[in-house]
Amino acid sequence: MRLVEIGRFGAPFALKGGLKFRGEPVLLHLERVYVEGHGFRAVEDLYRVGEELVVHLAGVSSRELAEALVGLRVYASVEDLPPLEEGRYYYFALIGLPVYVGGKQVGEVVDILDAGAQDVLVIRGVGERLRDQTERLVPLQAPYVRVEGEAIHVEPIPGLFD
CATH class of the missing domain: 2.40.30.60 (RimM)
Structure with a gap:
């Protein structure tokens, strides 16, 4: 359990x-x-x-x-837990999912913060690109963030993952 x-x-x-x-x-x-x-x-x-x-x-x-x-x-x-409507997710189910920007994995979700007006994904880097394990904060807001299958896809936001 x-x-x-x-x-x-x-x-x-x-x-x-x-x-x-x-x-x-x-x-x-x-x-x-x-x-x-x-x-x-x-x-x-x-x-x-x-x-x-x-x-x-x-x-x-x-x-x-x-x-x-x-x-x-x-x-x-x-x-x-009760089942959710399509397109809605329990936050615990998003923790650990890989995050992709432009088809490349840039990290994984390590936490979700309640920022008042909207919730924010805390993404920790993985791989050579983000070796320093820097955490990035990305608003969990459609259409910029999509949960598809077992991954999260983020539209490129200038400066966020540079």
Whole structure:
């Protein structure tokens, strides 16, 4: 079973064990999550309070119990994730993919950053061209970036990979 990080717990909410959740909205479709250091927990309730998502987990019935989980990473089993529409991808699936510019491999995706308005691929160089392992940041924005098969193709952006 493969686990992928989907977020972290924020501050406790109210008195009955609620926790603010910061991360992927995929949580809305899960029946259970894996909590760092605590194993799998069933999701008993989930709702929005303003812009924030609040989750209640099995076995976490008080504010004190919730406080012990603040800041912990939350994971989901890949098998539990819902399928996505065509053309959409889970970010964990993009990590490690080779990146090509003009038909030549220039690196691979090592991370994806949330930059607010758009997400950004962190590409680390490979091969002779980028021996120094320099990291480049490329906006994950169509039509400049295409995911095709098991690779990412980036339109040449002047100066980015020179």
